[in-house]
Amino acid sequence: MKTTFSIIKADVGGWPGHALVHPDLIELANKKLAVAKKDKLLIDFHVAHCGDDLELIMTHNKGVDAEEIHCLSWDTFCEATEKARDLGLYGAGQDLLSDAFSGNVKGMGPGLAEIEFTERKAEPVIAFMMDKTEPGAFNYPIFKMFADPFNTAGLIIDPSCHDGFVFEVWDIKEHKNVMMKSPEEMYDLLALIGAKSRFVIKRVFPKTSSKLPSKEAVSAISTEKLYQIAGEYVGKDDPVGIVRAQSGLPALGEVLEAFSHGHLVSGWMRGSHNGPLMPVSLKDAQCTRFDGPPRVVALGFQLKNGKLTQPVDLFDDPAFDYTRNKAQHVMEYMRRHGPFEPHRLPMEDMEYTTLPKVMKKLGPRFKKIK
Numbered sequence: 001m002k003t004t005f006s007i008i009k010a011d012v013g014g015w016p017g018h019a020l021v022h023p024d025l026i027e028l029a030n031k032k033l034a035v036a037k038k039d040k041l042l043i044d045f046h047v048a049h050c051g052d053d054l055e056l057i058m059t060h061n062k063g064v065d066a067e068e069i070h071c072l073s074w075d076t077f078c079e080a081t082e083k084a085r086d087l088g089l090y091g092a093g094q095d096l097l098s099d100a101f102s103g104n105v106k107g108m109g110p111g112l113a114e115i116e117f118t119e120r121k122a123e124p125v126i127a128f129m130m131d132k133t134e135p136g137a138f139n140y141p142i143f144k145m146f147a148d149p150f151n152t153a154g155l156i157i158d159p160s161c162h163d164g165f166v167f168e169v170w171d172i173k174e175h176k177n178v179m180m181k182s183p184e185e186m187y188d189l190l191a192l193i194g195a196k197s198r199f200v201i202k203r204v205f206p207k208t209s210s211k212l213p214s215k216e217a218v219s220a221i222s223t224e225k226l227y228q229i230a231g232e233y234v235g236k237d238d239p240v241g242i243v244r245a246q247s248g249l250p251a252l253g254e255v256l257e258a259f260s261h262g263h264l265v266s267g268w269m270r271g272s273h274n275g276p277l278m279p280v281s282l283k284d285a286q287c288t289r290f291d292g293p294p295r296v297v298a299l300g301f302q303l304k305n306g307k308l309t310q311p312v313d314l315f316d317d318p319a320f321d322y323t324r325n326k327a328q329h330v331m332e333y334m335r336r337h338g339p340f341e342p343h344r345l346p347m348e349d350m351e352y353t354t355l356p357k358v359m360k361k362l363g364p365r366f367k368k369i370k
């Protein structure tokens with residue numbers, strides 16, 4: 001029997017502003033998912049948050065895109081929105097962009113990452129959750145984990161990783177995807193995924209030479225772009241990702257090492273600024289300075305027949321203090337640029353802000369330069 005690991009998330013109201021999820025919403029989601037576990041729809045679950053995003057981590061046997069699981073998530077977000085309204089939280093129901101749920105949360109506002117796989121003897125799985133950024137923020141660390149030997153020693157010294165991996169890359173503007181092999185096509189892969197607002201890594205697969213089934217993803221990332229659904233800026237996409245580790249895959253420490261740089265991502269303040277991605281513990285997963293900086297939390301589980309161990313809050317480690325300090329220096333440096341690029345996003349990424357309106361208003365006043 002295969003296990004499905006799903007993370008489905010939404011911002012259904014911030015406390016205060018866009019800082020954090022209110023504990024009453026976490027409690028509500030816990031109660032709702034506990035009933036689903038009792039009813040055997042879920043094998044297990046864990047409710048978490050990153051910043052103002054409510055994260056439902058669930059295991060089950062229903063496969064990816066299962067209507068019952070999506071329905072459960074949607075209902076949970078709707079009830080949490082009601083609670084958020086009662087409490088007067090900010091932007092209640094922010095990410096629920098449609099009233100007409102039709103069996104799948106895709107394209108409705110929530111973000112999701114799901115993998116169905118055959119459990120190994122011991123199955124370490126890491127749930128990554130980000131706030132104040134976009135799906136392309138995962139490109140750099142996922143590439144580092146599965147393709148960069150300076151990050152992942154196993155690519156060189158572990159015979160079961162040595163052949164590399166296959167990346168599924170989505171062009172989220174043209175709605176197309178392409179499968180690319182690493183290391184053979186590494187330079188072409190980087191040519192695409194370096195343009196992170198357009199090309200995003202959706203999944204990673206083992207090669208056919210691997211001892212792992214080559215059709216079962218070893219990593220998956222949410223790729224929903226809220227502005228494409230809503231047609232205007234309503235909040236940032238705040239992605240989630242799943243990564244399986246060890247025994248033919250990057251070791252846990254190689255997976256986490258990919259976050260040690262504090263790389264620059266888009267989505268800080270009003271979804272319109274670049275800033276460093278800071279890896280933090282759950283207790284620090286609240287976005288305060290200039291609504292940020294962008295953050296990532298990592299919860300590590302061992303899985304057994306779909307049952308989850310207690311999560312380990314993986315960035316709750318002084319070994320990441322240096323990255324956090326560096327991110328704070330970079331944050332200060334970027335902030336001093338105020339409304340100037342490259343702190344503010346380039347024109348083409350400001351399509352859903354006031355910038356086009358400013359251009360329209362000033363249009364008649366622009367005179368041709370002779």
Ligand code: 13P
Pocket residue numbers: 158245246247248251252253
């Ligand atoms: P695996 O047994 O999962 O290959 O782990 C190797 C290791 O020791 C990582 O540091």
Ligand code: 13P
Pocket residue numbers: 011018051052094131132234235236237238268269270271290291
């Ligand atoms: P969220 O996408 O996390 O709600 O943040 C929106 C925002 O504009 C923060 O400045």
Ligand code: MG
Pocket residue numbers: 011013014017018052091094235
């Ligand atoms: Mg918000």
Ligand code: MG
Pocket residue numbers: 011018051052053131132236238
């Ligand atoms: Mg958010």
